[in-house]
Amino acid sequence: MTTTTAIGYEKNLPATDPEALIAREVDVPELGPHDLLVEVEAVSVNPVDVKLRAGAPADGFRVLGFDAAGTVREVGSAVTLFAPGDEVFTAGSIDRPGTNQRLHVVDERITGRKPATLSFADAAALPLxxxxxxxxxxxxxxxxxxxxxxxxxxxxxxxxxxxxxxxxxxxxxxxxxxxxxxxxxxxxxxxxxxxxxxxxxxxxxxxxxxxxxxxxxxxxxxxxxxxxxxxxxxxxxxxxxxxxxxxxxxxxxxxxxxxxxxxxELMFTRPLQQTPDMVEQHRLLNQVADLIDQGSISATTTQTLAPISPDTMREAHALVESGRTLGKVVVHGWR
Missing domain, CATH: 3.40.50.720 (NAD(P)-binding Rossmann-like Domain)
Structure with a gap:
C-alpha cells in the first residue's frame, strides 16, 4: 500500500508545544468509487482544526485539515466529475483523515474545480x-x-x-x-x-x-x-x-x-449523512470558482506561511487560536 506524509496529533497539547503537531508516514486508503486522490499543494487552518487539536481524542494519530487545493492524481471507478491532472479545491469531511497530507483522498461530490485565476494557496483559503x-x-x-x-x-x-x-x-x-x-x-x-x-x-x-x-x-x-x-x-x-x-x-x-x-449550519452534514444531494457541494464550489474568475468575489487570504510542516502548522494554529486574525491563514508547499 502507498504511504504519504501527514501532519496530525497524538495528544491534546497547546499549539506552543513542539509535540502538538507532528509528521508521520500514513497509509493512503484505497479509492472508493467516487473518490479522488489529490496531491495537496496548499491548506488552510480553521477554528475547527484548533478545537479538535485541543480537545478531541486522537485515536492514536489524527490528521487534521479541512481545506486544500491540489491536483487530481487518480480517480475511483465511478468518478465522472474529474480526471487526473485537474486542479481542485475541497474541504473534505470530518469523518475521514484530513487534508494536511501530501496525498489526500476525497469524494468528488464535495470537491470543486480550483478557480483558474487563483494560486493554490489562495484557493485553499476558500472551501470550508x-x-x-x-x-x-x-x-x-x-x-x-x-x-x-x-x-x-x-x-x-x-x-x-x-x-x-x-x-x-x-x-x-x-x-x-x-x-x-x-x-x-x-x-x-x-x-x-x-x-x-x-x-x-x-x-x-x-x-x-x-x-x-x-x-x-x-x-x-x-x-x-x-x-x-x-x-x-x-x-x-x-x-x-x-x-x-x-x-x-x-x-x-x-x-x-x-x-x-x-x-x-454544519457544512459536513452532506458528506457525513451521505445525503442524496451531496453533489450540491461540488456545484456550489464550482459556482464560487466562477464568481472568483469573473472578479465578483476574491480570496480572503490575509496570511500565507510556508512550508507545510509541523512547525509551520503550529504557527498557523496559534494565529487562529488567538482570535485576532482577519480572513484566512494559509500554509503552502511541502519541504
Whole structure:
C-alpha cells in the first residue's frame, strides 16, 4: 500500500508545544468509487482544526485539515466529475483523515474545480468557509436575488463571515448587510467586502443595531452564539431567522415570543449523512470558482506561511487560536 506524509496529533497539547503537531508516514486508503486522490499543494487552518487539536481524542494519530487545493492524481471507478491532472479545491469531511497530507483522498461530490485565476494557496483559503457561507445564505435562509431585508453578520471578520459578506454583495443586491467589527481596521475590512454598516460587538449591540434597523434585522448569522440569545431576541424582527455555526446555546426559548426560527449550519452534514444531494457541494464550489474568475468575489487570504510542516502548522494554529486574525491563514508547499 502507498504511504504519504501527514501532519496530525497524538495528544491534546497547546499549539506552543513542539509535540502538538507532528509528521508521520500514513497509509493512503484505497479509492472508493467516487473518490479522488489529490496531491495537496496548499491548506488552510480553521477554528475547527484548533478545537479538535485541543480537545478531541486522537485515536492514536489524527490528521487534521479541512481545506486544500491540489491536483487530481487518480480517480475511483465511478468518478465522472474529474480526471487526473485537474486542479481542485475541497474541504473534505470530518469523518475521514484530513487534508494536511501530501496525498489526500476525497469524494468528488464535495470537491470543486480550483478557480483558474487563483494560486493554490489562495484557493485553499476558500472551501470550508465558502460552503458554510453559501449553505447559510441559500440553503438555511433560502435567500434569492429578489430577497430584500437586513442581514446581521456576527463574526464578520473571520473566514466564514468574510466570504458571506462577499457573496451577499455579489448575489443579494437588495439585502442590507450589517457586520460586526471591533476596531477601525476591521470595520474597514468588512466595508471593503460589501457591508453597508459595521457595529462593534464589544459595545451595546442592541442599541447599535436598532439604530440602523429599528424594527429588527430579518436574518442573523452568528459564529459566537453562546450566551447571546436574550440579545438576539431583541435585535431580530418577528418571524426572523438565526443561523449558528458554533455549538450554541441549549435554550432558545426567549426567541419564541417573536416566532424567530433557529437554524444550525454544519457544512459536513452532506458528506457525513451521505445525503442524496451531496453533489450540491461540488456545484456550489464550482459556482464560487466562477464568481472568483469573473472578479465578483476574491480570496480572503490575509496570511500565507510556508512550508507545510509541523512547525509551520503550529504557527498557523496559534494565529487562529488567538482570535485576532482577519480572513484566512494559509500554509503552502511541502519541504
Amino acid at each position: 468557509t465558502a460552503i458554510t457561507a453559501w449553505e447559510t445564505l441559500f440553503d438555511r435562509l433560502r435567500l434569492t436575488e429578489e430577497s430584500s431585508g437586513t442581514l446581521l453578520v456576527i463574526g464578520a471578520t473571520g473566514g466564514v463571515g468574510s466570504v458571506m459578506l462577499e457573496l451577499a454583495e455579489a448575489l443579494l443586491p437588495n439585502v442590507t448587510v450589517i457586520a460586526t467589527a471591533s476596531d477601525a481596521e476591521r470595520a474597514a475590512w468588512v466595508r471593503g467586502l460589501g457591508a453597508e454598516h459595521s457595529v462593534d460587538h464589544r459595545g451595546n449591540l442592541v442599541s447599535q443595531v436598532q439604530g440602523i434597523a429599528p424594527h429588527g434585522v430579518d436574518w442573523l448569522f452568528t459564529a459566537h452564539s453562546e450566551g447571546q440569545i436574550e440579545t438576539y431576541a431583541q435585535i431580530v424582527a418577528p418571524f426572523g431567522h438565526i443561523v449558528a455555526i458554533d455549538d450554541g446555546p441549549r435554550d432558545v426559548f426567549p426567541l419564541k415570543g417573536k416566532s424567530i426560527a433557529w437554524h444550525w
